[in-house]
Amino acid sequence: MKNTLARGLTNLLPMVLSIWLFWSLFISLDGLGQLLLNSLGAPFMFVGAGFILVAVIVFIAGLLFSVSPIVWVYGWLERQLMKFPLFKSVYGSIRDIAGLMNRDGKPKTQKTVLVKQASGGYVVGFIMSDNTPQPLTDALPEGDWVPVLFQLSYQVAGITTLVKRDELINVDWSFEDAMRFNLTAGISTAKGNDVAKQKETSR
Structure with missing residues (x-):
């Protein structure tokens, strides 16, 4: 009995937690997107519309950051904000983690x-x-x-x-x-x- 419960927990727990984590992320981003749509006066369309909007915004941001003037302006703004110690600590940590996630096109030295x-x-x-x-x-x-x-x-x-x-x-x-x-x-x-x-x- 004990071994059976442990086996069921060992196999189900990772799957359930993973699905819950991704679903929570999806709901959060969808809620953010729906909030943006509501602020623009758009009516509620369907679940997932906000998530699609956020994904499109992120994609457009990726395209914009391939343009040199925008990269320079963002870099200048980043340097100004990094002068604040608290912001520098928080932002620097998040930026380093994001950098580890984005390894495309870079040689993997690990x-x-x-x-x-x-x-x-x-x-x-x-x-x-x-x-x-x-x-x-x-x-x-x-x-x-x-x-x-x-x-x-x-x-x-x-x-x-x-x-x-x-x-x-x-x-x-x-x-x-x-x-x-x-x-x-x-x-x-x-x-x-x-x-x-x-x-x-x-x-």
């Missing part, structure tokens, strides 16, 4: 590596960038240093450590799979192996 510890064990890490900030490069001893992220289990947060490139062991493992391994402390990989074994047994 690589999975192993870093040897003093105890002889190894820790899974990620090279997030091939470039180290110049102030850090000037302060560090001579060598090819790269920032390596060590993800904490069950947390989005992690620890960034500077490690010499020749002390890293490259791993032929996708960033997404390795990140999932770290976030779940290896549980997701163990679960995947169990499913694979069950499929082999059933053949």
Whole structure:
């Protein structure tokens, strides 16, 4: 009984939460779009019309940001607002997250590596960038240093450590799979192996 409930919860919970999250996002954006339509005097049309309007506005904004004068004006406005410390902290964090989401056309520098510890064990890490900030490069001893992220289990947060490139062991493992391994402390990989074994047994 207990195992059956746990199995049902394990399989249903991720699907239900994912659908709820995307549905909540859809409703929020649709409500924002409907508010814009109402402010323009347009009558209520159908559920989803506001979401379509928001999507169109975002698409048009993307087109406009390909025009140099608009990019320059927006950059100037951004620099003026960044002079306010509180705005700089909040806006900077959101902008960095948005930048991580938009990786199209940019080389993916994230690589999975192993870093040897003093105890002889190894820790899974990620090279997030091939470039180290110049102030850090000037302060560090001579060598090819790269920032390596060590993800904490069950947390989005992690620890960034500077490690010499020749002390890293490259791993032929996708960033997404390795990140999932770290976030779940290896549980997701163990679960995947169990499913694979069950499929082999059933053949």
